[in-house]
Amino acid sequence: MTAHSMDAGAPAKGRAVTSPRIWERIWQQDGPGYLFLLPWLIGFFGLTIGPMITSLYLSFTDFDLLTSPDWVGIDNYTRMFTADQKFAAAMRVTFFFVIFSVPLKLAFALGVAMLLNRGLRGLPLYRAIFYLPSLLGTSVAIAILWRQLFAGDGLVNQFLANFGIDGPSWISNPRYSLWTIIILAIWQFGSPMIIFLAGLRQIPQDMYEAASLDGASKWRQFWKITLPLLTPVVFFNAIVQTIEAFKSFTPAFVISGGTGQPINSTLFYTLYLYQEAFGFFRMGYASALAWFLLAMIAAFTAFSFLTSKYWVHYDD
Amino acid sequence: MTLRIDRRHFLMGGTALIAGASAGIRPVLSQEQRLRLTFWGGQDRADRTYAVADMFAAESGTQIDGEFLAWNDYWTKLGTQVAGGNAPNIIQMDYRFIVEYATRNAILPLDDYVGGVLQLSDFDEDQLEGGKVDGQLFGISLGANSVAMLVNEDAFAEVGIEPPNRDSTFDDYMTMGEAFNSANIRGGMKVLADGSWTEPMLDNWLRQNGFALYTAEGQLGFGEEQMVEWFRMWASLREAGICVSPEDQALDTGPLESTMVTLGKAATMPSNSNQLVAYQAINPDSLTIVSYPRIAPGAGGGHYRKPSMFFSVGGNPEQAEAAAEFISFFVNDQEAAEALGVERGIPCSAAVREALAPSLDEKGRIALEFVANLGDLLGPLPPPPPTAAGEIDLSLLRVIGQEVAFGARTPEDGGKAFVTEASAILSRSA
Numbered sequence: 001m002t003a004h005s006m007d008a009g010a011p012a013k014g015r016a017v018t019s020p021r022i023w024e025r026i027w028q029q030d031g032p033g034y035l036f037l038l039p040w041l042i043g044f045f046g047l048t049i050g051p052m053i054t055s056l057y058l059s060f061t062d063f064d065l066l067t068s069p070d071w072v073g074i075d076n077y078t079r080m081f082t083a084d085q086k087f088a089a090a091m092r093v094t095f096f097f098v099i100f101s102v103p104l105k106l107a108f109a110l111g112v113a114m115l116l117n118r119g120l121r122g123l124p125l126y127r128a129i130f131y132l133p134s135l136l137g138t139s140v141a142i143a144i145l146w147r148q149l150f151a152g153d154g155l156v157n158q159f160l161a162n163f164g165i166d167g168p169s170w171i172s173n174p175r176y177s178l179w180t181i182i183i184l185a186i187w188q189f190g191s192p193m194i195i196f197l198a199g200l201r202q203i204p205q206d207m208y209e210a211a212s213l214d215g216a217s218k219w220r221q222f223w224k225i226t227l228p229l230l231t232p233v234v235f236f237n238a239i240v241q242t243i244e245a246f247k248s249f250t251p252a253f254v255i256s257g258g259t260g261q262p263i264n265s266t267l268f269y270t271l272y273l274y275q276e277a278f279g280f281f282r283m284g285y286a287s288a289l290a291w292f293l294l295a296m297i298a299a300f301t302a303f304s305f306l307t308s309k310y311w312v313h314y315d316d
Numbered sequence: 317m318t319l320r321i322d323r324r325h326f327l328m329g330g331t332a333l334i335a336g337a338s339a340g341i342r343p344v345l346s347q348e349q350r351l352r353l354t355f356w357g358g359q360d361r362a363d364r365t366y367a368v369a370d371m372f373a374a375e376s377g378t379q380i381d382g383e384f385l386a387w388n389d390y391w392t393k394l395g396t397q398v399a400g401g402n403a404p405n406i407i408q409m410d411y412r413f414i415v416e417y418a419t420r421n422a423i424l425p426l427d428d429y430v431g432g433v434l435q436l437s438d439f440d441e442d443q444l445e446g447g448k449v450d451g452q453l454f455g456i457s458l459g460a461n462s463v464a465m466l467v468n469e470d471a472f473a474e475v476g477i478e479p480p481n482r483d484s485t486f487d488d489y490m491t492m493g494e495a496f497n498s499a500n501i502r503g504g505m506k507v508l509a510d511g512s513w514t515e516p517m518l519d520n521w522l523r524q525n526g527f528a529l530y531t532a533e534g535q536l537g538f539g540e541e542q543m544v545e546w547f548r549m550w551a552s553l554r555e556a557g558i559c560v561s562p563e564d565q566a567l568d569t570g571p572l573e574s575t576m577v578t579l580g581k582a583a584t585m586p587s588n589s590n591q592l593v594a595y596q597a598i599n600p601d602s603l604t605i606v607s608y609p610r611i612a613p614g615a616g617g618g619h620y621r622k623p624s625m626f627f628s629v630g631g632n633p634e635q636a637e638a639a640a641e642f643i644s645f646f647v648n649d650q651e652a653a654e655a656l657g658v659e660r661g662i663p664c665s666a667a668v669r670e671a672l673a674p675s676l677d678e679k680g681r682i683a684l685e686f687v688a689n690l691g692d693l694l695g696p697l698p699p700p701p702p703t704a705a706g707e708i709d710l711s712l713l714r715v716i717g718q719e720v721a722f723g724a725r726t727p728e729d730g731g732k733a734f735v736t737e738a739s740a741i742l743s744r745s746a
Contacts, residue, residue, distance in 0.1 A: 065399035066420040086711060151567060153503075172566035174722055257569020258388050259710065262562070263718045278392035280707050 059287035069284065076288035087289070089264040090272035096178060097268065098245040101185040106237055109189040113196035114226075127194065134190030142184070143254030147171055150180045171255055174265040181251050181266060192237040199233030200226070231312045239304055246297050249274070269293055349378045349638055352631065354397075355408035356390035358572060360597045360659065367655040372645050378638055380406075388570055398422045403630035405639040409455050410625055411446065415700050418449035423628040425452040429640040435648055436665075443664040446623040446697065455626025456643050459590060459661020462619045462687055463516045464605035466577050466587040466595055475499040480584065482693065485610045486549065489584075493558030502580055508558055509576035509585035510565035512550035513717025515709045517586045520608045520618035521546060523695055534702035536738055544731030547720045551727050562721035572598060590624050590661040592683050603679070605686055607693050617695035621687060624661035658683045704745040708738050 034041070059076055061069035080087050116126055136142050149155050152169030160167045170176045203226065211221050227234075249270040252260065258275070260267030273293070277286030355365060362384045369380035383404070385393060391413070397403050398417075407423060417423045430436055430453065436444065440460065447455035465480065472479040477495045480488065493507040511517035519529040528537030553559045564581045568574050572591075576582035578599055584606075587595065592605045608618060627646065629639040646652055653668045658680045663669050669684075676684060712734060720730040 065395045066417075066422055152564060169563040169567065173563050174718070174724070257571070257574070259569060259714060261569070261714060261718060262566040263722060263724065264715055275710070278395060279388075279710065281395055 055287040055290060058284050059291050061284045063283040063287075064281045065283055066281070072284065076285045077292070079285070080288060080292065086264065086267070086272060090260075090267045090269045093178060093260075093265065093267050094246065094269040097182060097185075097248065098242060101182045102238065102241045102245050104182070105186045105189050105241060106192055106234065108186050109192035109237070110196050110230075110234075112189060113193045113200055116193075116197060117200045127197070130193055131190035133188045136188075140250060140254055143251045146180065146184050146251065147255050172262050174262040177255070177262055177265045181248075181255065184251050185245065185248070192241060195233055195237055196230070199230050203229045228313045232314060235304070235308055235312045239301055242300060242304070243297055246293065246300070349635070351378060351380050351406060351635060351639055351642060352404035353380050353382045353406040353642075354390075354394065354404040355382070355384050355625075356387045357384055357408075358386075358594055358597075360594050364656050364659055368646055368649075368652040371649070371652055371655070372642055375645070376641065378642065380642065386571055398630065405629065405631040405635050406642060407628045407630045408458075408625055409628040411622055412701055412705060414447070414455050414626060414628065415449050416703050417628065417630075418452070418454040423454050423630045424633060424636050425454055426456065426629060426636075426640055426643075427453050429637060429644075433637055433641040434644045436644075438666045439647075440664045440666075442621065442697065443623050447626050455623070455628045456647060457623035457626055457661075457664050458647065459624050459658065459663055460621045460687055461588050461590040461624035461661035461683075462621055462690060463520060463608060464587055464589040464592070464686060465584045465608055466592065467604050467606055468577055468583045468599070468601045469604050470601040471501065471505060471583040474501045475583075479604070480606050480609070482607045482691075483610065483613065484606070485612060485615075486553075489609055490553070490556065490558055493553070493556065496583065497557055505580060506558065506560045506582045507584060508553065508560070509568075509582040510550065510554065510559045510562060510721060511586045512547060512721060513714045514586045515713055516588075517608065518546060518713070519698075521611060523620075523698075524611045524615045524618040528698055530698070530701050530705065532699040535742060536735065538735075540732050540735045542731075543734050544728050547717075547727030547730050551720065554721065562718060565721065566718060577603070588624065589683050589686050590658060592679055593657060593659045596679050604682055607686075607690070616692040619690050619693045620695050620697050621690070622697060623664075662687045702742060702745070704741050707745075708741055712737055712741070 058069060060071060060073060062072050062075075063069035112130060116123060116130070120126060133142075147154075150170035151157075151172070152167075154170075156170065157167035168176060170180045207225050207229075208221055211225060216224065247270060248268060252266045252268045252271050253274070256262075256266045256271075258271070258279075260271050260275070269289070270293070273286050273289045276282045276289060353365070353369065355361070357365075362382070365384070366382055369382055373379050384390075390408075394403075394407065403422065407417075409417065409423065414423075418425075426434060434456070436456070440457075443457035443460055444453070447453055447457055467479050469479055472492075475495055476499065477492060480492065484492075489508055496505060496507045515529070522529055522538050522542060525542065527542055531537045550559070554562070559565075560576055560581045564579075565576065567579065567581075568576060572578060572594060575587075575595075576585045577587075578595065586608065587605070589605055592603060596603050610616070610618075627643045629636050629643070631639075646656075647663065648665055648668060650668065650671050653663055653672050654675050656663075657672075657676060662684055663672060673681075673684065716725065716730045716734050716737075719725040720727055725733065
C-alpha cells in the first residue's frame with residue numbers, strides 16, 4: 001500500500017495546485033484497500049498503539065487504578081534499579097530461564113527434526129503429534145497437569161520409585177521448581193521443530209553424498225554441512241524463542257498460584273509485573289517494568305542481529 | 317470463574333428483547349432491573365448465594381447477575397473493573413480493603429438507606445462498627461467469624477489420640493505430633509501444617525504474647541526479637557517432624573484444594589471458623605474446628621470476632637437503593653438465611669440467628685458455637701491493617717518464611733530481615 005501512495009505522491013511535491021486531484025486518485029486507488037484494512041487498523045491503533053502510549057505515560061506516574069495518576073518523573077525507573085530487591089530476584093529467575101530453556105529447547109527441536117527428516121513413513125502424523133505440545137503448552141490446563149506430574153506424589157516420582165529413587169516434590173522445592181518450568185518449555189519444542197524440518201529439507205542432498213564419498217563421518221557431516229547451512233533457521237528460531245521466553249507467564253503463574261513461590265524461585269519478570277500491577281495496584285511502577293522488559297527484549301534482539309554476521313551463513 | 321449467563325440465556329434474552337421492543341411492550345422491560353453481584357469463594361458458596369439471588373428476584377423482580385472468583389483473582393479483577401468505571405453493584409468486601417475502597421470513593425456510603433430499604437434494627441453493634449469508615453457505613457457484615465484450626469477428626473481417631481481442644485498449647489501439639497509420627501498413618505501424615513508464613517497465625521501468636529501485628533498508626537506492633545522467636549519455634553516444630561516439610565507446605569498456593577488438610581499431608585491447619593462448611597464439602601473425612609494453639613496454659617486473647625466479609629455497594633449510584641434492598645434481604649430474610657447457613661460466618665441479626673439455629677446441620681452448629689463461646693480466648697478487634705499489609709504478607713512473610721523453612725536463612729537472620737524490610741515498605745506506602 002505504501003508503494004502505491006508513494007508513486008502517486010511523488011509528483012505532487014512540485015505542483016501543489018494538483019494536489020486535490022492527487023488525493024482523489026490516491027483515494028480511488030488505495031481507499032478500498034484501507035477500507036478492507038479498517039478493522040485491523042482500528043484494532044492496531046485502538047488496542048495496541050493507544051494502550052502502549054498510555055502505559056509509557058503511566059510509567060512516569062504513581063497511578064494506582066483507583067485515583068488519578070500524578071507525575072513522578074523517573075522515580076519508578078530509579079526505584080527499579082536501586083531499591084528493589086524483588087526486581088533483582090525476578091531478573092535472575094528470568095535470565096536463568098531464558099539462558100537454559102532456549103538453547104535446550106532448540107537443541108531438542110533440532111534433534112527431533114533430524115530424526116523425522118530420515119523419510120519416515122507416516123511423517124505427517126509424527127509431525128502433528130510432536131507439534132501438539134506447542135499448541136497446548138501455554139494453556140492453563142497443561143500448567144495444572146504439570147503441577148500434578150511433578151508434585152511430591154505425582155507421576156514423575158511414582159516412576160522414579162521404580163528405580164528406588166525417592167524424588168522430592170519438584171514444583172515446591174526452590175532448587176528444582178524453575179527446572180520443572182524449563183522442562184515444560186522444552187517439551188513445547190513443536191514450532192521450532194517444524195521450522196527446522198523445513199530448513200533441513202532445503203539442504204541439497206548432493207553435499208552429503210559428496211561428503212560421504214570423501215569419507216566424512218555422520219558427526220562431521222552434521223557440523224560441517226547441516227549446522228552451517230541451517231544457521232539462518234537457527235537464528236530465526238533463537239530470536240523467536242528468546243522473545244517467547246522473556247514473555248513467559250502462564251506456567252509460573254499457575255504452578256505457583258501467582259506467588260512465585262517457593263521463595264522467589266519462580267518469580268518470572270512478567271509474574272512480578274503482574275503482582276505489582278494487579279496485586280498491589282502500582283500501575284505506574286508496573287508500566288515502567290513493562291517498558292524495561294520491552295527495552296530488554298529489543299536490546300537482546302538487536303545484539304543477536306549485530307552478531308549474526310559472524311555466525312549466520314547465508315547461501316548467497 | 318463462572319458467569320451465570322450462559323450463551324443460550326443470552327440469546328434467549330436477546331431475542332426476547334428484540335421481540336419485546338418490536339411488540340411495543342417496553343414498560344414491562346423497563347421495570348426489570350438487573351444488578352451485578354461479585355464475590356470470592358468456591359462452588360458451595362456460589363450455590364447458596366445464587367439460591368438467595370433467585371428468591372430475591374422472585375420477590376422483587378430485580379435480577380441479580382452473579383460472578384465469583386478465588387480470593388487472589390478476585391481483587392485483581394475488582395480493581396480493574398473499578399478503574400474501568402465498570403464496578404459491580406454489589407461487591408463482597410474484606411476488612412483488609414474496605415478503608416482503601418471507601419476513601420477512594422470506589423464504594424458508596426449506605427447510611428441514607430438504613431431504616432428504609434436497609435433494615436439493621438437487631439444487628440450486632442460490633443459488626444456494624446466493623447463496616448464503618450470515618451463514621452460512615454460502607455459495608456454490611458455478612459457474618460462474624462474468627463480464625464480457627466481446621467481439624468481432621470478421623471485422622472486423630474486413626475492415630476488413637478484425642479484431637480486438640482480449646483486449651484491445647486503448642487507443646488501439646490508437639491506431643492500429638494510424636495504420636496502421629498510413631499503411628500505413621502496415610503504415608504506419614506503430620507499433625508500440623510507449617511503456619512510460619514500464615515499471617516493470621518502470626519497475628520494470633522503475637523496477640524497472645526501481648527503484641528499486635530500492626531498498631532492503629534499502621535506501624536509494626538512488634539520487634540525483631542518476637543519475629544526471631546516465631547521463626548525459631550517453627551524451626552523446632554519442623555526439625556522434630558511435627559509440622560509438614562516446607563516442600564509440602566509450598567504446594568499450598570491458596571485454593572482450598574491445595575491446602576495441607578485437603579491434600580492429606582496434615583491433620584490440622586490454620587483456617588477460619590466459617591470455612592469449616594466449605595472444607596467439609598470437599599473433604600471425605602469428618603472435620604471440626606478448634607481455637608489456635610495457646611502459647612502456654614491459660615494464655616488467651618489471641619482471637620477476635622471479626623466481620624468475615626461485607627457486602628458493599630458500588631457502580632451506578634442510581635441503582636444503589638436497589639442494591640441496598642438486596643443486601644437487606646440477604647441479611648434479614650429467614651428463608652435466605654437457611655440457604656446461606658453459616659457459610660459466610662455467624663449471621664449478625666439476632667432474629668436470624670435464633671431462627672437459623674434449629675435448621676443448621678452438625679458442622680454449621682459447630683461453627684456457630686465456636687464463635688459464640690470463645691471466652692477467654694477473645695481479645696479486642698484490632699484496627700484495620702495498613703494498605704501495605706497485603707504486600708508485606710505476600711512479598712515478605714511468605715518469602716522470608718519460606719527462606720527460613722528451606723534453610724536459606726537462619727531464624728535470626730529471617731526475623732531481622734522481616735522487621736527491617738516490613739518497616740521500609742510501611743514507610744514507603746505511608
